[in-house]
Amino acid sequence: MKAVKIIDRKQVRPTDAYIEDNMEPKTIAFSTITVVQQMMDVDANIAGNVHGGSIMKLVDNTACMVGMRHTGGNAVTASLDRLDFHSPVYVGDILRIKTSVNYVGSTSMEIGARIEAEAVLTGEVRHTASAYLTFVSLDPEGKPRHIPQIICETDRERERFAAALKRKEKRFEARQEVKDRAEAKHPQTEKSA
Numbered sequence: 592m593k594a595v596k597i598i599d600r601k602q603v604r605p606t607d608a609y610i611e612d613n614m615e616p617k618t619i620a621f622s623t624i625t626v627v628q629q630m631m632d633v634d635a636n637i638a639g640n641v642h643g644g645s646i647m648k649l650v651d652n653t654a655c656m657v658g659m660r661h662t663g664g665n666a667v668t669a670s671l672d673r674l675d676f677h678s679p680v681y682v683g684d685i686l687r688i689k690t691s692v693n694y695v696g697s698t699s700m701e702i703g704a705r706i707e708a709e710a711v712l713t714g715e716v717r718h719t720a721s722a723y724l725t726f727v728s729l730d731p732e733g734k735p736r737h738i739p740q741i742i743c744e745t746d747r748e749r750e751r752f753a754a755a756l757k758r759k760e761k762r763f764e765a766r767q768e769v770k771d772r773a774e775a776k777h778p779q780t781e782k783s784a
Contacts, residue, residue: 613662613663613739614737614738614739615739616739616740616741616742617661617739617740617741617742618741618742618744619691619692619741619742619743619744619748620691620744621660621661622657622658622660622661622691622692623657623689623690623691623692624653624656624657624660624689624690624691625687625688625689625690626649626652626653626656626687626688626690627685627686627687627688628649628685628686629683629684629685629686629711630645630680630681630682630683630684630685630686630708631682631683632682634682635682639681639682640679640680640681640682641679641680641681641682641684641686643674643676646676646680646686646706646719646720647671647674649686649688650674650688650690650704650706650722650724651668651671651724653688653690653704654668654690654702654704654724654726655667655668655726656690657690657691657692657702658692658700658702658726658728661692661695661700661738661739661741662700662728662738662739663739664728664729664730664731664736665728665729665730665731666700666726666727666728666729667726667727667729668724668725668726669699669725669726669727670724670725670762671722671723671724671725672722672723672724672725672758672762673722674720674721674722675720675721676719676720677717677718677719677720678708678717678718678719679708679719680708680719681708681710683710683711684708684709684710684711685708685709685711686706686707686708686709686719687706687707687708687709687716688704688705688706688707689704689705689706689707690702690703690704690705691703692741693723693751693752693754693755694741694751694752694755694756694759695738695739695740695741696759697737697738698727698728698735698736698737698738699725699726699727699728699735699738700725700726700728700738700741701723701724701725701755701758701759702723702724702725702726703721703722703723703724703751703755704721704722704723704724705718705721706718706719706720706721706722707719723755723758725762
């Protein structure tokens with residue numbers, strides 16, 4: 592019987608020196624990833640279409656790869672904006688997930704995903720969904736860390752950056768509204784001395 596070697600997770604994480612050396616701004620193209628996968632029976636829901644959760648997992652995994660490539664370190668999902676399916680994905684379709692960084696703050700970034708399904712026999716391509724995910728970069732101890740800025744090289748990239756900034760502001764306002772409602776519903780009582 593072979594002994595199983597236990598690997599310390601810190602051994603496979605980038606060192607602080609590596610992270611600090613990779614803070615130069617990066618182009619959007621540097622971290623852009625497209626994942627292509629044929630959808631199989633195992634991905635089907637009870638209706639016989641591809642389960643939305645299977646697609647969501649692929650989107651999250653692909654966006655994570657973009658975040659890690661851009662930051663040179665660990666990146667985790669903080670939020671996923673709406674994911675509305677415009678058309679179904681069928682078993683046998685080729686699913687194409689195109690992901691790239693849209694906006695970078697100090698420790699977080701928005702990653703956009705465009706999901707397309709291609710009928711393998713006819714070549715028909717359908718825009719299935721789009722999503723915006725927020726990822727936070729973490730240092731080896733699991734704390735948020737600063738990340739490289741992005742370089743927008745095209746007008747389209749600058750437009751996506753501006754739109755992402757507006758979405759970030761709306762997310763902040765929505766979080767503040769929820770916080771304000773919670774505080775109004777459960778006001779903190781002053782502690783008596």
